[in-house]
Amino acid sequence: EAWRPDDEDERRGAIGPVKVRVPAKVNLHLGVGPLRRDGYHELNTVYHAISIYDELTARRGDTLALTMEGEGTGELALDDSNLVIRAAHALAGYAGVLPHARLHLRKQIPLAGGLAGGSADAAAALVACDALWGTGLSRDELAGIAADLGSDVPFLIYGGTALGTGRGEAISPVLARPTTWHWVVAIADVGLSTPAAYRELDRLRDSGAAGAPLGPTDALLGALRQRDPRVLARTLGNDLQDAALAMLPALADTLKAGEEAGALTGIVSGSGPTCVFLAADAADAERIAAELNAAEVCREARVAHGPVAGARVG
Ligand code: ATP
Structure with missing residues (x-):
């Protein structure tokens, strides 16, 4: 009991x-x-x-x-x-x-x-x-x-x-050496349904229109062990990104705007439509977020860092 x-x-x-x-x-x-x-x-x-x-x-x-x-x-x-x-x-x-x-x-x-x-x-x-x-x-x-x-x-x-x-x-x-990565999170005006994004990916794959699937995670895991965001930037990837872009083509403008504002790279987060950008440091992240907010390519851009702990009391 x-x-x-x-x-x-x-x-x-x-x-x-x-x-x-x-x-x-x-x-x-x-x-x-x-x-x-x-x-x-x-x-x-x-x-x-x-x-x-x-x-x-x-x-x-x-x-x-x-x-x-x-x-x-x-x-x-x-x-x-x-x-x-x-x-x-x-x-x-x-x-x-x-x-x-x-x-x-x-x-x-x-x-x-x-x-x-x-x-x-x-x-x-x-x-x-x-x-x-x-x-x-x-x-x-x-x-x-x-x-x-x-x-x-x-x-x-x-x-x-x-x-x-x-x-x-x-x-x-x-397990990686403690490193903080700096992100800019661009939140869209609308949501995307996760099941719909997977269905769209299946459809793109069935019709031969999907890009090559990502390989194993080794390159990314290797990059996480280094402390250089430029190295990490080259290894980020999302197989659902093409599906999210097919459903919301305007996301391409958001991704482009973030990279033009100085992000090392940008990807769609999960099934989207949020886009996340890797910044070289905290100051860069602030600057990129301000530029994205001014460019009106998303509802709101916020800075964030990671990794952080999971659900915790206090
Ligand atoms: P994921 O990245 O896991 O696919 P998501 O961020 O795209 O998720 P969520 O906001 O987690 O989407 O939730 C998607 C749906 O789950 C919502 O549209 C809603 O119908 C349902 N839901 C149930 N409980 C909650 C909750 N507490 N917060 C948000 N959504 C919830």
Whole structure:
């Protein structure tokens, strides 16, 4: 029987509110393999957590309830379809506790942006509820529950930079000398559906119009071990980029504008439409972001750095 905090604990300040911060992710390498029989594609990816965060606060309550502010408010359903609610139910079921919590989401990661915001929120909910309910699971156990919620969710439990295989849910950390990379994140006016991007890639491949698939991750992993962003820039790649560009041709202008503003390279993040640019240093990133904002080739350009930790209390 897991230990369950009571209201007395909360009154004393022992439990709650629990505040969890969770980062967005970009894929430094997103190799999309063949479509599997379960409908997922086999992936060979390198995830990288960056300093754009959602924040989830969990308080004790008599039911399970979710409120939100920020990106996607009014658009995103707060019912059982929300990944936060699904994650809370999944943890409660696993741990054998009642799924009671009052959850509040402060969202800065754009919806359907290719930055895995929904997955991040699911990871945040697992970590927050685990602390609130005193279920005390290990990160590996939480990542196991996370895998059933979505392919990107386990990575966001760990954060950092990590290799993802299978459909992306099998995570192994990438060990590299601590280096901070500086990014500019160009958020689009619209979202792109992840399943639609994969369907578009399948269509491009079937008609012979897709580019050659990315090879293994070795070149990228080698570049991460060096500290030179110019070396890293040459190894970034995303097999979904052509599909995102086919669905939103204006993204080509965003990518071009970033490179003209001095980015070392730019790629579409995940299934898009967010574009991420690698900058030589923090000052360059600021300058490139300001230029992109002035050029009006995206809704908003923000600077970010990585790698950062995954979903964490505090
Ligand atoms: P990915 O990079 O993992 O493909 P994404 O960043 O493109 O994801 P998300 O914002 O993570 O897209 O979510 C896509 C869809 O998931 C949303 O349009 C919404 O229908 C659903 N969803 C459910 N819960 C959430 C949540 N808490 N935040 C965002 N989306 C959610």
